[in-house]
Amino acid sequence: MPYRAEKPGQRPSADELRARIPGWGADLDPKDRPAVPKERFDPAASGAHWDFPERQPEKWPRERSIEHQTLPPVFGTSAPPKGLSGALRKLAYRKYSEGRAAHWLILIAADRVDAVESHLRSFATLRPDNPITETGVLSEFSNKGLSSRTGSKRADVNHQWLDPVIVAGPWLLAGGAAVAILRTLTNRRR
Amino acid sequence: MVYRGPYKVRVEEKDMPAIEHPNDAIVKVQRAAICGSDLHLYHGMMPGTRVGMTFGHEFIGVVEQVGPSVQNLKPGDRVMVPFNVYCGSCYFCARGLYSNCHNVNPNATAVGGIYGYSHTCGGYDGGQAEFVRVPFADVGPSIIPDGIDDDDALLMTDALATGYFGAQLGDIVEGDTVAVFGAGPVGLFAAKSAWLMGAGRVIVIDHLEYRLEKARSFAHAETVNFAEHDDVVVHMKKTTDYLGADVAIDAVGAEADGNFLQHVTGAKLKLQGGSPVALNWAIDSVRKGGTISVMGAYGPIFSAVKFGDAVNKGLTLRMNQCPVKRQWPRLFEHIRNGYLKPSDIITHRIPLEHIAEGYHIFSAKLDNCIKPVIVPNAG
Numbered sequence: 026m027p028y029r030a031e032k033p034g035q036r037p038s039a040d041e042l043r044a045r046i047p048g049w050g051a052d053l054d055p056k057d058r059p060a061v062p063k064e065r066f067d068p069a070a071s072g073a074h075w076d077f078p079e080r081q082p083e084k085w086p087r088e089r090s091i092e093h094q095t096l097p098p099v100f101g102t103s104a105p106p107k108g109l110s111g112a113l114r115k116l117a118y119r120k121y122s123e124g125r126a127a128h129w130l131i132l133i134a135a136d137r138v139d140a141v142e143s144h145l146r147s148f149a150t151l152r153p154d155n156p157i158t159e160t161g162v163l164s165e166f167s168n169k170g171l172s173s174r175t176g177s178k179r180a181d182v183n184h185q186w187l188d189p190v191i192v193a194g195p196w197l198l199a200g201g202a203a204v205a206i207l208r209t210l211t212n213r214r215r
Numbered sequence: 216m217v218y219r220g221p222y223k224v225r226v227e228e229k230d231m232p233a234i235e236h237p238n239d240a241i242v243k244v245q246r247a248a249i250c251g252s253d254l255h256l257y258h259g260m261m262p263g264t265r266v267g268m269t270f271g272h273e274f275i276g277v278v279e280q281v282g283p284s285v286q287n288l289k290p291g292d293r294v295m296v297p298f299n300v301y302c303g304s305c306y307f308c309a310r311g312l313y314s315n316c317h318n319v320n321p322n323a324t325a326v327g328g329i330y331g332y333s334h335t336c337g338g339y340d341g342g343q344a345e346f347v348r349v350p351f352a353d354v355g356p357s358i359i360p361d362g363i364d365d366d367d368a369l370l371m372t373d374a375l376a377t378g379y380f381g382a383q384l385g386d387i388v389e390g391d392t393v394a395v396f397g398a399g400p401v402g403l404f405a406a407k408s409a410w411l412m413g414a415g416r417v418i419v420i421d422h423l424e425y426r427l428e429k430a431r432s433f434a435h436a437e438t439v440n441f442a443e444h445d446d447v448v449v450h451m452k453k454t455t456d457y458l459g460a461d462v463a464i465d466a467v468g469a470e471a472d473g474n475f476l477q478h479v480t481g482a483k484l485k486l487q488g489g490s491p492v493a494l495n496w497a498i499d500s501v502r503k504g505g506t507i508s509v510m511g512a513y514g515p516i517f518s519a520v521k522f523g524d525a526v527n528k529g530l531t532l533r534m535n536q537c538p539v540k541r542q543w544p545r546l547f548e549h550i551r552n553g554y555l556k557p558s559d560i561i562t563h564r565i566p567l568e569h570i571a572e573g574y575h576i577f578s579a580k581l582d583n584c585i586k587p588v589i590v591p592n593a594g
Contacts, residue, residue, distance in 0.1 A: 026457055027502070033456035036390050036415040046410045046435050048554025052545070053389060053413040059545045060383040060538075064310040071303030071313070072287060072354050078302050078318060079284070081236040088334075089321035097318045099236055099302065099350050101328070101338030104265035114263075123325055129516045132262035132335075133485055140220030140259075143266040147219075159223035161575030168572070168582040178442035180422040180472040185579065187483050192222045
């Protein structure tokens, strides 16, 4: 019990642990641990052969945190901002630092707008979004969807029903709104 | 693969990645893995996850092309690529903090660059693809050494290195009781690594029985299924003679289960940077004066963490994204000595064409899935 000075409980000896666990104690000495000490000044260790890297060409005005003094020399070019979501992203980067909740909440909102814009855009292509294939939900039938969730206590089954709501909910709401608008317009014409 | 919005991915033809900087390489991917933290992207939790991005920060492959300033690699080299994108020369890299590089991420100063991990981590496409751009080819990637097989090399690019790093941040001393929250890949490797550092007891906590079975067989750990206890903190106190664990490792992160309100507000409604259930349990389960190592990934928004308890208990909280390449020389030794066999945790191999199913299986924890590996060109 922790109410007295000695550490409570019994522990197996080092020899017992060494016999049972492969490699037990191999890194007992912190000197053998590569993350110790946390900071180790050794600029030559990384293999870099530059003091400051050459700059990658900036092919469009690259959005950046206002906590950066300047644009870092290398960056990803995966998905340039576009559309309404892009405007929101540029606003978040231009106006708010990483320390502001508004910065992140606008970026999260932009992600949702991006998803809607991209879904709508896909309907104008030969490959529209397909929620059945893109969610991989058919693997429920091929990979033990039911038996994986039954027979033992899983803490996540109490909220998994929310997942389809998150995926399909906005579309159902949008569809319902479209039907309501159409009905209203039809009734007015009558 | 490309992201199409929350819970949706598909395979698309994209432009071949190009050399954009003189020290870039293009790598033809041989194997990639889906990481538990990829699920945060997949579920739309990470700000700056744009439609059209390719995920994947765990991959190995063959060098296809190199930029004009690359000295250490040539086409045809088989390489393992750490998940960190880093320059090797900034203030932080010069001190070994490769995961905190300041020269690779315009979008945020609080995090370095990570392949395929949203624009908040630099906007780089990832390796769940046929080809990937690898910046700073003279710094990040390493040629896969003789005696290290491809699956082991793949798991060293993140999961094993991160678990091993997490155990180190616990500052374990001989005889310590180490509680590991989460029996996913990082938790399993952290538990296994805790023994290397001299732990006297290792206890792994999860709610998925098949993963706890793996923790017993693979990591020689005691296990606790928190779904079978009304209050897992009280159970942890009882099992440590009411002292608490000396060290606790959070290997769960943003989508922790165990508290409906925390999970829904964090993981579903995105009103927090993540559901900090595991971190709060770690704070409450560790002894006063103990150490907590946080390896679980969280988003940049605030989370409802019990800092009052952490202060009052005098805890040491340690955390970082793993500087992967720093861990490799010692991990190579442990693998060669037979202490670690990382590929033992791989449960699924999925052709790239079926990646949507792979994400669903991993996300919904179907079919006893622990670690899915993606194989491009599998057909």
